[in-house]
Amino acid sequence: MANRTNAKEVLRRYAAGERDFCRFNLRGQSFKNADLSGADFSEADIRGTNFSEATLCGANFSRAKAGLQRRWVVGLLAIAFVLATMAGILTFYAGSTVSNIFGTSSFNQIFGWCGLTVTFAFIMCTLRRGIAEEPGDGAVRVAAAVVIAFAGFGIVAGAVPGAVALALAVSGAVAVAVAVGGAVAITGAVGEAVAITGAAGGAVAITGAAGGAVTVGVGGAINIIGAHAFSFAVTFAGAYVGRRAVESPDDRGRWIRNLALLIGSTSGTNFLKADLTNANFTAATLGSTSFNAAVITRTCWKETRKLHLASSGLSILRNIDVSALLVSGNGYNQDFKYADLRGANLVGANLEGANLKGANLADATLKAANLKDANLTSSQCIGVDFTSAYLTGACLEAWNIDPTTTLTNVDCQFVFLLEHPNHLGSRERRPHDPSATFAPGDFGKLYTEIMDAVQILIRDGINPDAFLAAFGKLMAEHPEITLDSIQSIAKKGTDALVTLAVTPDTDKAKVERDFLKAYKVGLEAGKNQARLESARESIRDIKEIISILTPANNPVVKLIAQAGAKAMNNSSDQSPTIKVSGDAIGNVIGDNATISGTIAKSIQQLPANDDRQADLKNLLEELSKAIASEEISDTDKADLLAQLQILVGASQEPETPAAKEQSGRALRTMSALAKNLPTATQLVTECRRLLPEIAKLLGLSLNLG
Structure with missing residues (x-):
């Protein structure tokens, strides 16, 4: 161990480009609010060191000794x-x-x-x-x-x-x-x-x-x-x-x-509110260390010692079973049902036979993890990295993935789409033939096709005239969408599920919103012959597609319909991708001033029983006023207000999985919409400031940069 080095010297060397602080004696030093991203503190003595509110993304603390002096x-x-x-x-x-x-x-x-x-x-x-x-x-x-x-x-x-x-x-x-x-x-x-x-x-x-x-x-x-x-x-x-x-x-x-x-970590190593994204604590000693309110997305805890004796606040480390999994990497046949694993670093973990039903794995990394026969039913896998993971025999019923989910080089021979056998005794194996297996690359291709699609649920069947008008308007506003984009139209009881193929960079939420807005206008306005004749002229072939909804000819078209909407992820009738709120749609149709007023009233009705709820309410009010006062196009303003309405609705019960998913999607969409606005507008600055704070209060780990 080197002689004790003071914080000023370390910061001076870091500013000069040095990153190697291996084996330094930093006991009792303060790096509060410092940016030390990528620094190497391996084998350093950091007992009693203050890293509160520091930025330590990618920092290496492997084999470091933390805790009390x-x-x-x-x-x-x-x-x-x-x-x-x-x-x-x-x-x-x-x-x-x-x-x-x-x-x-x-x-x-x-x-x-x-x-x-x-x-x-x-x-x-x-x-x-x-x-x-x-x-x-x-x-x-x-x-x-x-x-x-x-x-x-x-x-x-x-x-x-x-x-x-x-x-x-x-x-x-x-x-x-x-x-x-x-x-x-x-x-x-x-x-x-x-x-x-x-x-x-x-x-x-x-x-x-x-x-x-x-x-x-x-x-x-x-x-x-x-x-x-x-x-x-x-x-x-x-x-x-x-x-x-x-x-x-x-x-x-x-x-x-x-x-x-809390008593044990008093005056110990302090990472309060520090950003430890992708930091490495492999084999470090962490007793009497505070990680309260720290960002620990994809932080590596493998083989750490005394992690269960660290103060972890409300992070995923508070669950001792999860903490033990992060340290050992061994979850063989263990039960993590509905566990909070957001941002967990499970690279190479053994999760064979593990029950991950309903678990929140958002933004976690499971590179090269063994998920053989694991139960991923209803798990939240947005932003998860499954690169080179082993998924043979896993159950994927209604798991939630999107284009941010990485499935590169996944090793998978077959999967099941139902947790429990149906009335025919089948768990919907894929491939169907028990003797068949996926060829290398097939699994990733299969689910990539599903993710590059927009699914729109139309309630109470399809009105042909309204559908024609709405789809014509959709093609006019989104030139990348054509008749060939329609992958399937499947009947779901009295409803219809329309699946459209889109490019990876398509704003799926906007496509769904634009179509449903135009479709509802068509239903309410009745048959406008002049407008409909113009639409029919350009898309007359759609009637042929709609005819597949008749009882005599109702095949399930292409891959998603074959698997069943619920089974093949985002096809679930409960998935936020297709779960359309009537109130949200109706509000989009109204004029922006009316919508703003409605949202303001909804925000006022939100509970404020504690500081977190009060802060959330204030931030939503600031965001609502910023959108309402900004001079932008009516279309952009309507888009932002629609997402804000969804966010406000989800904030009524923010702890439920469905509300968290809706809030996450709304925040991501608003962030993307703000990036497309002129950079000089004040609203861009306000969104950059408010959206991450709202996500933090909602307990969401999102990258809204």
Whole structure:
């Protein structure tokens, strides 16, 4: 390890073009707000270093040593010792109430037995279920029920000391749990021993004080021994909860875990709000490190040590199972159903047989990952890199991909399009023939064709006149779309699904919106013979295509219809690609001033129950005003307002998967629309500022640059 180097020297060298800071001693230095993208800090000592709000994209921290400096370890352990000592005192007094069972008074004995029963129920439930985060849950709820039961039997007076003993025992156990949890997060078993010793020492100290204050007879000695034993029982119950909260993957005592890790990371290495996109922490030691609010998209955590003892805030690292997967790369046959894996770096991971149903994998990288027989049903795979991944036998029912999903060189012999067999016992294998397999490159080609398509769902069947007019207008506004672009028209109950082939750079949302807007106008305006005759002249052959919707001749055209709309991704009736909001369409048709007013009212109705919701509401208001006040073409303004209306609607329940998908698409579309505006317009600047902030508040990891 090199001699300690100060932050100014590192920044000077970086500005001069140097990137190699391997093995530097940077303990306690501050790089707050610095841009150190691509810097090599491998094997460096970064204990106590402040990287908060720094830009560290692509930085290399492999085998670096992060965490607390030694003096802070000693200080925090001292705090844990003091907290545990106070906990020991509380539990001793709780034990004093219980020890009344050894007294001579019947009334006092009732007190003691009530306290013992209640606290025993608390201790047993604590060991089984932990100390719950919500009031009225877990051990406290059970113990309170016992108190009520005593009162119901007429021993109302006994409930009072029971409640007192419970309050003291709960306070002591929680204090011990936090102290032990924080100590474990700092130094492991050594810290745990220090905290437990402090709790025991607190009880012993009170015992000695009581003995020195009065002459203790036999009965008093028995009382003190009973209180002492009770104190130790509650102390070790709290210690067990503290250790389990930090080390185990379940949610019992989650708030204790979060508080303990927050204490443990105090004055440790700090990556608060840092941008760690594509950073590499391979084999680094990360205990007592803060990653709160950091951007960790595609950050590599492979073989890191003590990552579960880092404070991770609301990132994907908060799930211990996910954290373990990122470290080991082994998810063989494991359950990650509906897991948050956004931006996860799973390069080369073994996910054979893993259940990823409903998992959010947006912007993750699974290069060369083994996904044999994995269940990807309804998974969100927007922006995922599957380059050279192995997908043979995977279930892809209703998985969500788009042109940002990379399928280059995917190794796949066959897939299934249904999670469970249908009434015929088939899981819709592709290729259909059980003896057939995809040739090299076929899988990527198959799904590339699907992604380079726009699917438009027309409700309640097709009105031929409105369809002709709308498609004619669509061809006029989008010259790249012709009659040959129609891949299929499939009947879906009473609805019709139209699939159009488009180029990769086509704004699919705009194509869908323009067609549905014109189609609805055609339905509402009725038959305008002059306009329809002009449209029929240029696209008369479309009637032939529409005729396939008749019951006598309704084949499923080409690949997407064969696979079934739900099975072949974006063909799902539940997919945002084809799920058209009637309100959104109607608003697009109205004049822009009316639309702006409607959106403003909708924003005012959004909840503002906390700071995040209030901030989101304010940002949406700013964006709405910026669009309404900008002097741009009516078409551009209508396009932006339509996407804003979708975004506002999705913000009503932003945590649902469907809302997140709609919000993501709307934000991407607005970003693309803004880029096409004249650069001198104020709206371009406002979009660059507001859209990333809105995405962050919605919990979306998007590249809107």
